[in-house]
Amino acid sequence: MNRLAGLLWPFALVATAFSIGVSAVTAPTDDSALRIVSPAKSPSDPRAYRYITLPNQMRVLLVSDPNTEQAAASMQVAVGSAADPEGREGLAHFLEHMLFLGTEKYPEPDSYQQFISKSGGSHNAYTSLDHTNYFFTIRPEHLPQAIARFAEFFKAPLFSADYVARERAAVNAEYLAKIQDDGRRANAVLTQVSNPAHPSARFSVGNLDTLADRKDDSVRDALLAFYAEHYSANRMALVVLGRESLDDLQTQVVNHYGGVPNHDRAPQQNDAPLFLPDQLPREIVYQPLKQLRELRLMFPVPASGTYFREKPLTQLANMLGHEGRNSLLSALKREGLAEALWAGESDMGPYGSTFVISVSLTEKGQAQRARTRQWIFAAIELIRQQGLEAWRFEELKQLAEINFRFQDVRNPSSLVQGLASAMHRYPPHEVLRAPYLYDEFDAGLLAMYLKYLTPENALSLVSAADGQFDQRAPLYGTPYKVLTPKPFKPLPKNLLTQIKLPAPNPFIPSRLQVREVADQGQFPELMINEPALRMWFKQDEIFRLPRSVIRVQLRSPAAANGLQGRVQADLYAAMVLDELNEYSYPAFLAGLGFDIRATARGFDITVAGYNDRQGLLLTEILEALISPRLEPARFANIRAEIMRRTENGDRQPPYIQLIRQLVPTMYQPAWTAEELVEAMANTGLADVKRFSRSFVYGSQVDMFAYGNLLPAEARQLATLVGQQLVRGAPKPLPGQLKLLTPTWGGYERQVDVKHDDHALVMYHQALDDSDAARAHLMVLAQSIRAPFFNSLRTEQQLGYVVFAGQMPVADFPGLVLVVQSPSASAPQLRAAFEDFIDNMPSWLADDLPAQRAAVMAELEQKPRNLAEQASRYWDDIAAAGPGGKVDFVRRQRLLKALSDVNAVTLRTFAYQVFDPQRRLLLGTETTVKAPEPVVRINDVHAFKAQGPHYFVP
Template sequence: MRYLKSAFLLVLVFQFSACTWLDSAKEPVVVAKPLSDQREYRYTELPNGLKVLLISDAGADKAAASLDVNVGSRQDPENYQGLAHFLEHMLFLGTEKYPEAGAYQAFITAHGGSHNAFTSFEDTNYFFDISADSLEPALDQFAQFFVGPLFNAEYVGREVKAVNSEYRARIKDDRRRELAVFKSQVNPAHPFAKFSVGNLQTLHSSDEQALREQLLAFYQKNYSANIMSLTVIGRESLDALEAMVLPKFAGVKNQQRELTSIAEPLFKSEDLPRWINIEPVQNRRALSVNFPVADAQPHWRSKPLNYIGNILGHEGEGSLLSLLKAKGWADSLSAGESLSYQGGAMFGIEVALTEAGLKHTDEIVALIYQSIAQLRDGGVERWRFAEQAGLAIQGFMFRAQPAPINDVVQLSMALQKYPAAEVMRAPFLMDDYQPKLLTEFLAAMRPENSFITLVAPGLETNIEVPRYQVAYSKRPVTAAELAALRPGVSGQLSLPAKNKFVASDFSLKAGEGDGKPVQIADASLELWLNTDDVFELPKGRLYLLLSSAQASGDVAALAKTEMWLRMVKDELNELTYPAQLAGLDFDIGVDWRGIEISIGGFNQKQGELLEQILAALKQPVWQESRFARLKAQRLRQFENAARQSPYRQLIGELPRLLNRQTPSLTAHEAATRNLTMPVVAAHVSEVLKSLQLRMLLDGNFDRQEALGLAAVANKVLPQSQGGQVPLQHISHLPAGVSLRELPAEHDDSAALLYLQSAQTGKQARVAMGLTAQILSADFYHQLRTRKQLGYVVSASVYPQREVGGLIFLVQSSVVDSATLQKEINSYLKDWLQGGIDEATFEQHKAGLIKRLGEQPENLWESAGRHWQDLLENYSGFDSRDLLVAALTDLSYTDWLAAVKRDLAADSQRGLLIYAAGKWPAARPQGEVIDSGDQFKAKLPAYSFK
């Protein structure tokens, strides 16, 4: 065994911190990295001021890059709000060196990659990943966005409509609506007050020439190399990466852009305290109390807002959430930094209210103030800071490496905030305990400095923010009211106790075998073990399947099991929250197989956590008030599902039409509404009599530990003899297109066309997957960029076990659903007639083979793959190998025949799910489905164990 004990770890951490901070520009920067990170790092700064972090990962299957510009909606001109976001859209539409719009996207997709960008208040970030051997040409195209973009005039009108479609698509998103109200309340002189998304009006779409001139001026002023940071991950050596990357970005112009902190206060002194009531679209009740505070970023080694948020947001015994749940007033609570910018920040506490809690909002606000006062008066203690600091640094030192595309985004943004040597460790580091600083931040969190928001249906409102059609009102907070809200003295709240789940043993177990799980024959249940020797982390993932046909055999059983598991998770919350803080997560869910439990994190304490979970599962505390609260919460979720964005509703409806075991929303809601606690308790007793157990331990576990954990599971939940084996049934669609309308409450129309392969098996699956890869970028370019049908446009593969399928999805604010169907079918007809030559086929085939052959990025992905294979009965853990073999054997002729068979209009086997939006009279073509459950019941089905 290899040992790394905690005492040695802490010495190592802080010694390493001292020796890696290099101030001299002449010496190389040594980047602090996690213990298990074998990659090599190099930081450099180009002559133009652009900051670059290069990461060499010799074994990488994927390369990735992200460039962050320290400019966002904050810099939007007052009379062109949304311009930074519009620029982000326009940047992808051709450069001097690569003038063809859509070429970059097509190249990335053809080589197994993905790409995107986002605009925030102070940053715009562009990123991609790609097959590792295609980094250089992808990077060459990527760099040209910042060297020689064209901003072609012909795309200005189209892309401003895309921005407007994005705005329209989320006009009923409650978070966007609440943000719009908040922006209307802040100091108008503060740049956060601006409308960051943009639309046809704010971007003056009627004058395209003026808009393009504004765009060019904004780019030339703000896209300056000295406020850019770039991160690149590749398999090449650091020297090779430097030779590849630096020349490509040397041409980015340095406009000597200087950024200063925002001097204007977020709120004027007379604006606070303020109480706002907002009417939501969804059935949502939330109370939040926010406080403008000083900028915490300069204190990143102390992290005052992290410390405060960790304590106020604690969910253990004696916490604010625990008290609110006991009173029946809250479902959940979160606390932390809610806004951060150069010059200031906000700290907020948000409570998800029950219906009863809505009647006690003043008391809840008073309890929030009380919890802050309690922390200020007795919670600023060195041992609490040390505990948080230790957990944070453990999280860093044993960090599971993210996927490259996520890693480069995080690091490119971190380069804007932290010294290069600390770019990885800084978000975790808390090595500077400053009690006076903590007290100063807590002093700002006083009732007089509060911005309070209450969101709930039925609130009286008399003001509107027209842009998002959101109604709100201001509730006066007089001196007398403020006095009434002030905290009293109460012993109901207490500060968190010391965390008993903190790991102390980081020894690594010796791996055996070939990196695949092996079955342990003499275990008390079906037990599989993979002792990891690749990622070298003192962590692991435990999976436990309680297989039972009774758990979800019909919609009534499913609803009962769901409520049972919700009761268990809620009961466990106080006990297990400290475990989550200490790096242990868990989940419990139900599907057609039965009940699935997963535990992940440091392996040392997983046995203790498993015992608590299983004990609560076997004998829940049957409490009527908890049952009523959780049932009401579940019913709200059903109600709100019908108020999501149209495209989300369509995606959610598809598995309900394809999978026999997935009930309709209506049936599921009705079954839940009829539940009583005695009925659920009786159901639990029956399910516990019919369990078959299957366990996988993947990570830092050895054989003895695995046998012990299996014995715990079988002791608490003994297996039954025999029992019915659950099967999964997937609808075998008939020839033609079946039509399902969803009554989405939104002006936009939307259409989702799902096409099912006429054949089953791996070759049919990979044929569909290859088709999706070949046409997805072009489908997006034609329907979104060229025709401007909507912001949400995508084509993707949708396999269900051995049943191949494709999805074509569009949400539109400009045409009806019948037109969307015609446009999708017209695209497919043109695409089939245009043909795909064999060379293109082979290029994409090679790219997909590489993608399927990619090794897991981290321990969690590896364990997840193994578990999925085990569930789907690939005991050789070779599902991807089998897909690669099928794809390797797929000829151009066979693929083309399959494509014509499955995509041609006269031979489709499909589902067209749509939302009419503001065009209720428009009806797409197809056989109407009146009842999803009846539709499935009449069809034959593919069955899988």
């Protein structure tokens, strides 16, 4: 399991367009009319914060960061799908779509998107049960105009009749695009087995039926009524982050958002319980489309939001979801019942809460899920008996205080979204600190919540591919059945000693001093340069936190030995990760993570986090990598799990399946999912054991250490790596990494997908990988992104998934056009793509200065945290290849190339790149008919065997 997570989604409107709300007004700017609070913040957070409440009762959090490379804003409205009127399911979601399609002040439907795109930003929104969130990022100099445009969403949207009809089709396309998503299919079953009076028991996405015009009831009228009823300033929380001072941000926000009408709407609430008394206990078995084996126990509990200072459910989740030695998961693995386990709260805001325990089952566990439940309730009983101890709370408090003190600077988009949500949950002074607060241990509160975690209060949701199902969830067609569980029998007492609650965490960092920076150059230094081991080092002088990142790349002749070598390396990495899981889980909780990943040439190893005990963890990782246990029972389950995940790729949305075929179609060595699964099925434990004895011989190692380390410490780590991973003189790797470079004919490959939607991916590769080609392709991708979306999505309504952008393969520059459609066939999509390309010369480069500036601004962005900086340095090292000279100024060269892009060169480049003879089409059906010149790809490997190729370092 990856333990790095967390350490390191011109057109004139008709004259009769109708607007609602009020016109923009100038709000009072007298600070005495505002309620102002300064939230408590982390000592390492360089940003300044101000929480204000406007006279219209809108809550606003201002964030000033003079050094930010991106400005951002998020508006969270405390109304979501729970407020959908009866018979108008999906209306809140539909309204979210419509707000982007024109306001009274900015009526063009693509005006907002075009502005955000050419200003170097991005935007999106989502609708939840209890809230709707709108957000954007933008280059800082454009924030004032973005704030003004964004404000109009909440004052005077148009809801133009023309686009109501069109966007309804987009919502329906979104519903159809995800109709085979097993998460939504499982949720559709839950809506059928929960209390009909509870908001979560309703369809929330919307489709052509729920959003249809009816006699004396147009959906546009319903939108107007919903907006007028629910979009009130007192239900809104706005976060704005920019370079301006807090005073300047405040002036802008007051002027533009003070005029948002306040209808003084009461908070949304619903007292209906999630389940009725006769609905629990129940076992619900449903049939997934993917190969899923999951047991999900759901316990309705009182919402814990008011207990954010005590965090009772977090404490319970920590004990039940722990993955260390003698944990619940360990016991389930020993019996061969499970591969993974997760526990935590599912918070529905004002509509209640559930505590969820989710277990990824093995085939044996699927058949013996009653046994799995026995183990779960045994662990819960153990907590009742031994878990109500103050020291456990104090340990969580200590870790939270360290993490709050040494916070990384979060990226602007996630920061503003998270804070807008927090403003609805926490008091103003604690809006930044609340997730880290552990103020008071309350054993009685824990005991109260434990009373809800009983077999009698549980709904069991089970996924099973086989079986008899007598019911079917409407809209998603999920087969399911409802069972009454047999009386619960506790686990035999003689087995109870096999599980224990977590011991004190030995990895909690105690040495948190930030070292003095020694004299050093601008870029990492090649500190060790030997035939089999190279090591670069750089001490961090920017972020000044007690963390570091260690990267190791092992190139192994055994791992590079074709399909068998790749499969053996995948299995080997998974076995080592599994073995290390129990040992490393406490380190993960203490902010120290790692990962081992098999590649086409060997292994990539990463260790990141607090540097206090990194050497200890790295030592354990290397020992496990060299001498793993490789137990037969675990091997069988791990191989089955990898094969299951690989095979589930053919249940991804069609456009993702097509994109995933780009690499195996063009790159060597790379194989299809079917080839990987077949090879894995034919690989036994004996094969992996042979691999374990040979993979280090003749290997080459590149290493990079960056952060709060001294040069001597970096050398010690390199010595440790060399002693374990270097055996004998380095040997050349078999084969050559190479990428097909189409220069003639054009190609097409049909990919069969198990989905009713059609999809098409059109890939165009640059002529070469020069800085000039990369620069022109970046500007071209930036220039066509918004027009492509507006044309094929907003105007033509070809589908919900529509995008264009860069997509390098093996770092060779390329560009894709992508659409997934419920109605248009692949040939029709191809015609739409070509029509877009044919019309491009009439407008391409019209906004060149703005588009080029947007690309340059993104490239000039400084890393926000230590992990991002480490990744940039490592990318430069990896790009050089074995023995190559590292180029740490690639970005600077690319910026120079970008400054040379002009209208003539961009149009010439676009003409060359979009030449049909340089095209690769991946479609759910064939798009080309004779006598069009095209090479149909039937045999991928035979296709790749022909040249020419670009040889990858």
